[in-house]
Amino acid sequence: MNFDLKTLDLAAAALEKCDLLVVLIAEGFKPGKDALSSLAALAVKNGDLSTKPGKHLQLYQPPAVAARRVVLLGVGDGSARAARQALLAVAGALKAPKTQRAVLCFAADAKPAAVSAAVQAVAEASYVYTTTKPKADARALSRCIVGVPAIAAVREAFDTGVALVAGVEFAREWGNRPANHATPSLLAEAAKGLAKLPRIQCKVHGPAEVARLKMGAFLAVARGSEEPLRFIELRYDGAPSSQPPVVLVGKGITFDTGGISIKPAAEMDEMKFDMCGAAGVLGTFRALGELQPAINVVGLIPACENMPDGRAVKPGDVVTSMSGQTIEILNTDAEGRLVLCDALTYAARFKPAAMVDIATLTGACVIALGGVRSGLFANDDALAAALQSAGESAQDLCWRMPLDDDYADGLKSNFADMGNVAGRAGGSITAAKFLQKFVGDIPWAHLDIAGTAWKGGAAKGSTGRPVALLVQYLLDQAATAKPAAAKRTAKK
Template sequence: MEFPVKTANPVKTETPCLVIPVFKDGDLLPAAAKIDDASECLIQQLIERGDFNAKLGNVQMIPFAPGLPADRLLLVGLGERAKCQEGAFCKAVDAAFAHLAQMSIDAAAVTLTDVPVPDRDAGWKAHKIAESALRASYRFTQFKSEPAPAPSLAEVTLLISEGDDTDAATLGARHGRAVGDGINLARTLGNLPGNVCTPRYLAAEAERLASESAGALTTEILDEEALEALGAHSLLSVGRGSEEPSRLIVMRYNGADDANESPHVLVGKGITFDTGGISLKPGAGMDEMKFDMCGAASVFGTVASVLAIKPKINLVAIVASAENMPDGRATKPGDIIQTLKGLSVEVLNTDAEGRLVLCDALTYAERFTPASVVDIATLTGAAIIALGHHATGLLSNDDDLALDLLDAGETAWDRAWHLPLWDEYQEQLDSNFADLANIGGRPAGTITAGCFLSRFATQYPWAHLDVAGTAWNSGSQKGATGRPVGLLTRYLLDREDELRDTTIEGE
């Protein structure tokens, strides 16, 4: 999908559909006012007669545009002007593109950058517009024998009022397109069934990204023999009951001017299907355990976004991938395993397997002398109880890193919430027989899972994102969301800005 930016009068814009945002109260926005003047007060008449309610997220198609070269108008409600913050803007934009994606048109023009959002410029709004358009056009139909036609929308022109905003909007749209494509890649990987998306499939996906990157990305795939030689017995223990071999997937992007610049590391949990192992899950809803690799999927999506944007940073992406199945070789409750770090773990519940693959990956990350490490995992159902499906859980051993991630989430509108990582919680992981247990009981389950991981992240600034409540939707809208690709990409772009500022100060 293309996103050209134009400083143009909407009254003179030829397009199959012109998107006009409208507040419930106050004057029309500049573009809407021009359209209204040129169309004999069409918009005002619709509002005054009650034919259009500008409630937030409401849309109304006007199948004609008298006095205008546009074929149609799509009015989008913004709600009350005083309440128009980031969330309201994103909701309105999503509503507009959800409607456009259902139409048989190949192009549209939008005046959505007219909408005033406090502390957000034209670049931010252009980013959210491009990202929303791509998310709305996404369809997962590759296993349908007769798939519905894909959305035909191929070009969205961003009409801006101020010429000075052109560069910012163009850059924002480019970043939004990269993030939108990355989100959709993560959604596809998450939506694939477990009989297709296996650890070996994810390894092949890494190799595909590298082969299409023109040398910007390199990969290393550690198979079970290599993992055994390495000493990654914790990761291997999770996949022992499966016919599918486990993999540790490493992707490296070196974009910094200084090749020796410490990289930022992303670590993704890639459990391609989770039965719970011997601690078998209930049957109801178990099909959704194909989404247990959505942390890994978000890492792949972020790598794809980075390859499109090409920021001047160094990045290492690590995916610890296994399939958790019960058979005669599977790890049993009460087993004690040795981790790559040298700590022994008593496995009290084999369904707490994500932390067992991540702990070896976090230890492996030490070799890169990272500037920061962020792991992403669908780790605990407790995160859903604590935060629902709106916020990603965040735990960290470094307050500055936590704040950077929180800020990135606010900017990307892919938000997280900071939970404590106090020493008092660590006591819940005490074991009579090993260095630590892999669970700490029902109280504070998300926090004790973070405490477990923190034991393996002692050599660098580290944060953990628990996306169990945000990585996929259930019910009639079942499917992967692609979160937190937006947050992660924004975090990495902020690190590029930080590195640039430091370089300038040092000159």
């Protein structure tokens, strides 16, 4: 979808020919003498319109207004959160079949963050998955003009919002693809396509290269599938080579049957979403290609399927990770941590300022935090604070969880350096403790997105999270030129 930023007051907005005009009205609205202002003021005065976020009044071809349909929309205090909430409340209007051209006009001065949030909300509300659906089902809305009283103050925020839309939609589309349309090889091709963008490079390692790297844990997960694994390595070079990069590691299980520890049949189709961590890394690089921030970023994606073939790894098998540590595989459905641990070991060779892994890792995190916030685990307080702050700014929320050493006790094994599971209690934490064994003293964070990466039920589909959080974090680090803390300050 195309977005344009334009100088518009309500009088000018009334002259815009479009299928839908959405007028964002904040608290303390002061009407002018134009037709739209008069309509809005009268509706508020008579109690037919409230400025609370999401409250709205729909009009059809009102006099002196060129738009076919008009929505007067309350946006509360005009904050980013309120703007997002309000626009998602009128998603039906934005997604209507005959709505091809929309104008979004702020009735008063717009806050930069609210403009960015509005762009993203319009895209989220109107998004339609297209890869394997008939073209007739494609998104109707093709152009959206965002009107503000003054462009200069919000231009940067608008551009960021547009880039985030590109990144989030890239992640959503790949997350939504059926597993036969998102194999490890196809995921690698998508990454290669991103290398066409400025400052992005891509290298893809196949099974032979991964074997030479001695990634025994990753190889073990891939053994049961006929689809060959791929280890994808992306680089964005936006700063001098002397600046250490931030490394993003995305879990890329393109379909997860659970392996020999097979999952129940109900809702197993949703295990195509088990590569949403990988999709999040791809989407982040898509946005970086647009924004070109002054930072170095490495993206690592261990991609494979987890299948119950005769060659598949079995409960009780012991494998040797790239780090040299041995792992007793007690549950083959805890495979995400196995592919991630080798990728984290590989990440250390970049001498990163920080590394963040992103994974649909545990159902326990869904129980703990639901679909509102992603779980955040970190061995570094500064890194954790930076990620949580970025999430708040981007409206892509996370919540810090504990990493006490006592939680690792359940990972002890009689037959290996560790087991890959530690029982049901505190499952998201013990999974994070497993990963922590492979990061050493490097500032590291783990985002468990099992509850936030996709929705089930009638709204089934990928959300594109946490692309917005990751991009905001990287932009913040680029702005300060200090990508995460160098000293580990573990939270006990």
